[in-house]
Amino acid sequence: VVFVGSNHNEHFGQWLNRCNPNDDPENALVYHEVRLEQLRRAKESLEFLDPLEWWFEKHLTDRRFQFIDHDSGMVVGKYDISNHGHIGANGSRGSAKQFTKFGGYYILGHSHTPGIYKNVIQVGTSSVLRLEYNDGPSSWLNSHAIIYPNGLASLIHIIDGRWRA
């Protein structure tokens, strides 16, 4: 399993920075466990890993996973899979259309809206399709990309829990 760096992963660190464990007893143990490790590492002048990555390494018993980011350049078949799509050129906000100009082939996420734009495939979301922030008409869909042994890829849409008729 490859976890691609994204704004979603960063939410864990952002939550740590704004959480008051006194107001959030359900998650206080998680908060204190990560903070304790951060303090230990700071005291020993050790680098601290991304908090989500550290949490997974500590708690997942199946170690067959890795974290990558947009600089990793991980390619599967014809496609670079190391960009979530939230960051574009020069730190700008990313979009599938922007990635069509970079050359190469990409599979992105982030928009929750599946699409194919020239050399770029954008997957949908694995979440429920209605969250508290997406009122109104929606283009979100449960869609995944699969990469075939020949290096090409396609989108698989899951409609009403089914991926085929």
Ligand SMILES: [Fe+2]
């Ligand atoms: Fe995202």
